[in-house]
Amino acid sequence: MNGVRGRPSRRWVGRWVAGLTLHLLALGAVSLSAVAGQPPADPEIGQRIYRQGILPSGEVVRATIQGDVEVRGSQFHCASCHRRSGFGSSEGGVYVPPVTAPRLFADRLLDRAELFREFYQEVQPPSFRARVRDPRVRPAYGDASLAVALRQGRDPTGRELDPLMPRYRLSDEEMAHLVAYLKTLGAEPDPGVDEGAIHFATVVTPGVDPAELGALRAVLDGYLRRKNNDTRGQLAHPNHSPWHRDDFLRGYREWKLEIWQLEGPSDSWSEQLDTLYRQRPVFALLAGLGVGDWGEIHRFCERRELPCLFPNTDLPVVTSPPGDYSLYLSKGLSGEAEALAHYLQTNRTLRLLQVYRDSEASSRPAGVLRAALQGGATELVERKVEGELDAAFWRDLIAEVKPTDLVLWLGESEFEALSLLPQSSAGPRRIYLSFALLGEVPRGLPPELSSKVFLTYPFALPGREIPRRYRVRAWLRSRRIEPTHPRVQLNAYFALSITDHALLHMLENFSRDLFVESVEHEAENALNPGVFPHLSLGPGQRFASKGCYIVKLSPQSAGGIEAVSGWIVP
Template sequence: MASSASTVSAVATAAIDPSDLSTATTAATADAQRLELGRRLYQLGLGRDGREIGARIGAGGTVGLRGGAVACANCHGGDGRGGGEGWVRAPDLRWFALGRPRQRDDGSRRPGYDRATLGRALRAGVAADGVGLDPAMPRYDLADDELDAVFAHLRGLDRGADASAPPALLVLLPERDAAPAERLLDGWRNCPDPAAAAGRKRPALEVLRYRDWPQAVAELAARERAGRVAALFAPYLIDAEAELAAAPPPAALPLLLPVTLRGLAPEAATVWFGLPGQLEQARALIAERPRAGRWRLYRDPADPAALAQARTLAAELAGRGIAVEQVASLFDPDVAAQPEPAAILALSPLPPPTTDVATFAALALPAANLDWDAAQAWRQRGVRLRLAHAYPPQAAAAPGQWIGPQQAWQALGCELLAHLPPLPADAAALPAWRRQVAALPPLRLQGWFELPALAPAASEDSRVNLRDWPDAPAH
């Protein structure tokens, strides 16, 4: 064995040309110098030979500044993630964000940057699609080699900015209509911390605010490759369920307690401690009436999620020999005049009743599809409303006190944070940590609710809470 190793070493040594070593060393030195120049330009506004670079800002480029006053890090942050200075919001400059297309707030789409369009943006203030950048963005006086150095530094931010950071719990929050998500985040950051008395620190939450789902997925993939995400903690996915199904996060990345009304397809994400979504709730309502020989599924044609759920349920019912009809209106005279009574399930938000058709004996629906005024009107016409909830909406210890979705997710999130094992120090320990999380006992909220890590295997979800609206007892 030693002889073979010596032979391999001798052959390798004999094959090396000293000039090759010199060339490789020179190239490595040039790369290091380029990266260092890029870092100084980005962080300090210092160019080649330590000169202060000049730049112009304002309408027409009338204000001249130099050096540190126009350093990129002032607005975009030392790690390139973006931020703001004064009233200006600066975008993410890491290359995975710059190099990909993105959608602007006004709905327009700009293509990804390359070296040439980056140079035009930095020197002339023109975006990749030819649109002028904000006057607050400096127009820099950069030589070609300085521009190459900035380009190299931005690409390096993808790899090196947080390479040594330990894995974190990541919270996804949308930038638009974010008030409910922000309130949840504030609640989780201010949870009671019983673990602190035992000397154990609760895991910190790192936040990623995103404007569009493809941007979030790109960011997640980059962080996952770097081993910087232990799990997504209660990602706020209301109204993003379909987007997630079309562009799922990395397969190995678990979603702990996702905040979603529609629910998530199992193939779209690895979900632990997930509340049953609307499809599971609909199945529970169907399972409650095993002798129903006919179901009518109401779905609004403008509601794509409801249409998809109706297709799934119709196939399941047909497979069990149960007649099923999908209807776009609860008030079609032909539907109302059917001599054979049918169980009616509303997969879209419940509309108010009209006065020109016969009423139904009962309506079943997921609770999120109930409009209070419409429900009152149905009740006044003698219709029984049967609701499915993702959790018991009233605590046994306080039967007159209703628990809203915001309270439920906040309480469950605090309970989960209190029981998570300590986060690993590096990416190599992530698989073992995730196995520990998957094996945690159910989250138990005293006198109220239990939520297991994994959903039951049965198609009808036993966690769904069924009750009449408004005040019949749960069972």
């Protein structure tokens, strides 16, 4: 009863404060018009303030948090908490509300579906749960009330914002730029979604084994069939779907997925992708199969601001900082080379001979290893080779260089040459090869050679199964999908299931930035189907698996290998 009686008076207070705010608004409008002589507000400058905390002067914005802690824009810009999408976050037991244009510049009303993740999906402390249940309505923000919120931390009802919200020191001009950007933030839904369907594509480069593509397609088709049947069932029974689902029907769409098969040399892919995109704009690229460098596809996605989730590629783009929209399973061969460098550098001085070919798959990891070993105790000798590598070549090379260890960035076809290496005790003690380049564990080597062979192995060790792997395999079996290419198939399942989870949380907010942020969040949950020992992301992280084992050949062990290192995270 007390609560009911208390309510009208609280509302009056709200009105009283709102009235006061109106006066403040009017005052603010006067102060804004006073600077009318300045150049018009530029949303692009505002975007830089929002995303990087950099003011038009090039300085970083300054602010105060927690009442007395001075911070700089490099630590605390708007996007760090409200994120690039503007949809906010719920990290660390703190609820950060959305600040997209449709939310800021409209009255805030109550909608429990909006807070689906916060309500149902997260382990949060009681204080957080109380916070999201606290019915905070407010009138729409205007230019002046937004300035009050950003500078003094007070919303249009007069309520103090959380002390974690920085109180920014912004001039009128800087404020105008920022507000101009906020008016565009999330104002339009992103392409690739219409009333009935959400569109995706899977990119396949030339040179992919047709059997591998067939295995991938079987998973994609099977997943979409199940997903769309489920969605149809939900939509056909409005008001009857179980529990909370009625709240979310407006976000449900049929999933449609096309295979985008690229052709010809990689420098023509960008144009092909543009043509395909113009014909059928998609919301995101899912899974994918690539032979060779993924760079052209990466750059297309960054240019179009198109999320690309977890393609199967050994050669992702590994730049610093990474892309905004390209999320990878791992760093591929570059990651293997980094881990190997880390392994070689611990406690040993070596004379290392690195042999590689001109191809990207061989020369790139060689380059990464070279850079990583620079300045260390390891002495590195390198040979770029071409043509057939016969026994005489290896004999002469080893006699000349006298290496203690060999690193060979060579593929399957080099097996023969490997077994022709001289077996004398003066030869190299260890031979390092990449499992990804070999494609499989070498078998049938002469024992004196096989005891010297070590592999970089970026996957979960055989015999150490991850629980979810059984569920996903059971799913494949129940749909009569043969696990002929388990890595590609399980990785595709991961890309699809994480998309499923992320979209569920987004409701009808079809923002690609929000999608990427939701995937970053979901990757931390138990969706790993077991190709890699650990998968996780975080804000801005772009490689879900971050390490690699070094293994030796061990015919009696599961999978024919045995780890000689822990999970190396370089």
